[in-house]
Amino acid sequence: MKEMYTITAFSENHIGLLNRITIIFTRRHINIESLTVSSSEMKGVHRFTIVIEEEEALVKKVVKQISKLPEVLRAAYYQNDEIxxxxxxxxxxxxxxxxxxxxxxxxxxxxxxxxxxxxxxxxxxxxxxxxxxxxxxxxxxxxxxxxxxxSGRISISKQKKELSSYLSELPINEYVKA
Amino acid sequence: MKKITGAEAILRSLKEEGVDTIFGYPGGAIMPIYDKMHKEDCSIKHILVRHEQGAAHAAQAYAQVTGKPGICFATSGPGATNLLTGITNANLDSIPTVFITAQVPSHLLGSDAFQETDMVSLSMPVTKWNYQVTKAEEIPEAIAKAFHFATTGRPGPVLLDITKDAQLNTLDYRYKKIKSIRSYNPVPKLKEDDLNEAVKMIKESRKPMLLAGHGILLSHGEKELLAFMEKTHIPTAVTLLGKSAIPEDNPWYVGMLGMHGNYAPNILTNEADLIIAAGMRFDDRVTGDLKRYAVKAKIIHVDIDEAELNKNVQADLPVNADIREFFKAITPRLNYKAGGEWLDEFEKLYKTEYEKVIQPECYPENGKIRSGEAIKMLSDKTKGEAIVVTDVGQNQMFAARYYDFKNPNSLITSGGLGTMGFGLPAAMGAQVGAPDKTVVLFAGDGGFQMTFQELGTIFQYNLPVKMMVLNNNFLGMVRQWQDLFMDKRYAETNMPTPDFPKLAGAFGIESHVVTSRENLETAIEDMLNSEGPYLLEVKIEKEANVFPMIYPGSAVDEIVLE
Missing domain, CATH: 3.30.70.1150 (ACT-like. Chain A, domain 2)
Known part of the structure; x- marks a missing residue:
């Protein structure tokens, strides 16, 4: 059964990532109901909030494909009552x-x-x-x-330890010069 | 610190990553790099191809035979877009490749400048990662990242698009390889619980079957796989890209899966009570109708790419791990042997396939030469030791079915994308990567004509590729489908071919044409004994079909022999 799902993803703030993420939806012919991208509480990390209406099995696959992108830090999906x-x-x-x-x-x-x-x-x-x-x-x-x-949707999950809480534990990605 | 130009930094960074060979083609925007490469102190060998698509396929084959990433250079615009088929091919088959395309100067970006193409956007769906470099000082980090992403985890193609001003401007050069990136976790940790559960499921199984995919070769896990088979006696089949991971005379090797795979492993997929899918992705050419696939089996699916788990087939135990690590860890924990009667079932079905299909295909007594017999003869003459490169179509299926592979990574073929025209440039790249090995190409007359300009490259570098063109004056696989499903309406599949020996001759390449069975053996021997490149045109049966076959939409156990 198709339902509303909200996908949250954190990524590095790099040019082109929005495109890479939306390709995952468009190639499966999924319509994005709403999309919000903004910087997160951590410098250099962007937060995507994407709303789609699909079956959960498909949402899971899409979220895994988003997580797989080398510059995506984390991704998860929620139903409306979880956020x-x-x-x-x-x-x-x-x-x-x-x-x-x-x-x-x-x-x-x-x-x-x-x-x-x-x-x-x-x-x-x-x-x-x-x-x-x-x-x-x-x-x-x-x-x-x-x-x-x-505007598009913004959301916060009702879980105590939200996805973003792990951001503070992130190491700094630095290309350390030799 | 001495400043160097971006172009020099590119070449130095590549050397830091161990690059010694590049396939490419120069052009306007990439000239600064070629200019630096031309200097005497540059030790990198450049292979000048005749079309950028050829460079991409060659680089991929080079990567497969050497285990090092394949590198390609192309200029902006058409040079870059010509790579796309090759990039896509490498993406679908998870081959570590680094594509470097030049771009117009950064101040012209977005202005439709001469030979400007938005290569980052174009290659986005078909690369693991890509990036546009617009400043010289970004070059070392971008190249370090490119190699890290291309070669770790599930490998794949990456692309760097470098503007001309970034190549010309100077920077303070320092290079450091990348060891980890916070957003990227290439090697998932094998979980203890998953191992225990897998052990339990294997112990409870009576008819287990192992499906080995390309992941075995990519993780260099052939030895660990063989040790597992040795210990458990579990019948093991391979996917097309898993071919050559197991020597074909291994007692527990039961053949190839899929549409034109072997009879036994396809049928018995639906008899097995446990399927261990190892580094494979349940492609539709392997599974046939998904609703009627592995109907009696519990499934353990091990893959390094979590997105593959539960993508096509729902696994009872999805294990996100490197397949080599998985076998290494599980084999010592298992005290289990599959029963001999189960293996006998494979043997029995193999006999049927042998009588009905293999024997008449490989050892026919009359009629025109058959592809299978030519390939089998070549397999015998090379003792299974050659590196076999195929094009796509019937030639590919015949080669996969009838060459007896012995060594890992000795089949180079276009699996996921099915790229006609892949064969010749890939054979060229394989030979560059393995100069002392016999590299044999099997191509049809159609695919060969798609990229045969690379004969020029083969000639220029005197690459001793043995090219066998199986000529039936047909696009054989499409014709086979027209024969089977379209009432023999051969729409646009019948094509006249050029005089292949004359064509080879124009490039100074030795050649021969063979039309009859009694001359086949000598013709093959002459080809193998030749010193340099050699083209052997084999006139084959015009309307031969590849069997067995799982018809589109059918279940694996509905595979037909004729």
Whole structure:
């Protein structure tokens, strides 16, 4: 059965690694639902968060193929109930409709906030799961959304010793000159 | 410290890694390296090929016969892209190779400059690792990493793309080999629990079978494998790339697996109650229909590459370890011998295969010459001691089936990729790597025509390769499938061939053509007795098929003899 899985990988910060990782998905014709890459808490180490909808047996194979890349430090996969995950959405609304309707009430109700106010528009920010940001989108649609953007997923596992905890134990990779 | 140029640093770094031979082809962007190589004090031998694909195949074969990584040089753009088939071939067959391609100056990157190709992106899916060097000072570390990745763990091709300015600029040169990299764990530790479990599973088995793959040769574990077989008497089959890991007269050797493998090991895969898969990856050409593969067996799968475990076949005991270490550790712990009746079952099926297939193929009395008889005769005349290189197709299957391999790494063939045109350049590389050995090429007329420009290289370096071209004026394997599955509609598989002896003659290469059985033996002897390169064209039966065969989609035990 296909389910949502979140894959986390740590890698060296080298040019081209993103490409190497995505090739593993594309060659198996797997669609990436969301992909977030950023530096981790450790200098020079990048963190990939990749969401796919697939069967677990296939996810396992893919994770092994990611781990196998010589510049990937670690990779693992999780189901939604094993992680805390979030994404962020930004909504741009015209100032007229924001004033006209009771926006303040709405923001409180949906635990969203206004992050910028300009002469012509306001920008609203909401973090949560896809369903949450989508729900707010549906409501704000009636205000007339000028622009909307959603980030990829970021996640942290609920295990006590998370994958990243081993980063602190990593030796420094140095090409020691003779 | 004296500054040297990037080009010099490349050559010095290669020497530090023990490189003495490079296959390559010059061009604009790589000229600084060739210029430094031209200087008298450079001790590296360069083999000038006639096409970069040839360099790649030659380097891979060189690696296989020498046990050292194969090295290739090519210029940017078309020089580099011409390598891709060879890189892919080395990738699928896990051959340690280092490809160095030149690139346009770094300030032109991304601008569609003359002969610019994004070689790092192009080679990404088919290399174990690759890297673009844009600064001279990066060169020593990049080369050290390249050799470390190419040769350790599951080996494979790596590529360094080096811009022209990085070759020309200077650096403070210091070299240090790499011993470990934190993100890379090439040799997994063999676990005590896995060993104990494997011992238990072997002891409980009554019909065990061992499947030996390329990993045996790559880990240099032939002796450990033979010791294991000697102690346990477990019938052992090989994959195509595992061929030559076991001398074929070994009493527990039961033949080759797969689509055109031997009858007994394919059928009995579905009778075995335990399968020990050793350094092999359950390729679809080995397993046939996966749903009906190894139906009665528990499976122990040992591989150095964890991504191979449970990839195609679900193992009851996946063991992530070096196969040599595994055999070394498990053999002393085992006090077990497989029963003789089980081995007898293989023997019985072999007899059937011998009568129905092998005997008529290798010792026919009438009709045209058959590939099997030519190969068997060559096997006898060389006493199984030659290095055999094949092209792809029927010639390859016949060579694997009928040459009696004695020494490790004496079969050089394109397994995973099935690259037609592999044979001639690979034979050339094998001969460069093993100058004192008899290197024999078996090629069909189709594959030979794909890369026969390398006759120029063979001529230039007087490489005494013995080339046997098995000519049926057909793309034989495709024709066989058209015969079996497409009602003999021979779409584009029938081709006229050039006058091969004349072609060889144009390169100053000795040659002969043989058309009849009574002249075959003398023709082969003449070829083997010749001093230099020699091309023997053998006109073979036009529509001969390779059997046995597991039809596509069939199970291993549905293998047919005719």
């Amino acid at each position: 805390v995950y979030r994404e962020i959405a930004l909504y741009k609304i015209s100032i007229e409709s924001a004033i006209e309707k009771n926006l303040e009430h709405l923001l409180r109700e949906y635990n969203a906030r206004m992050v910028d106010i300009q002469k012509d528009f306001v920008i609203i920010e909401k973090t949560g799961h896809v369903e949450d940001t989508e729900k707010l989108y549906d409501i704000l649609r009636h205000f007339g959304i000028l622009q909307f953007v959603r």
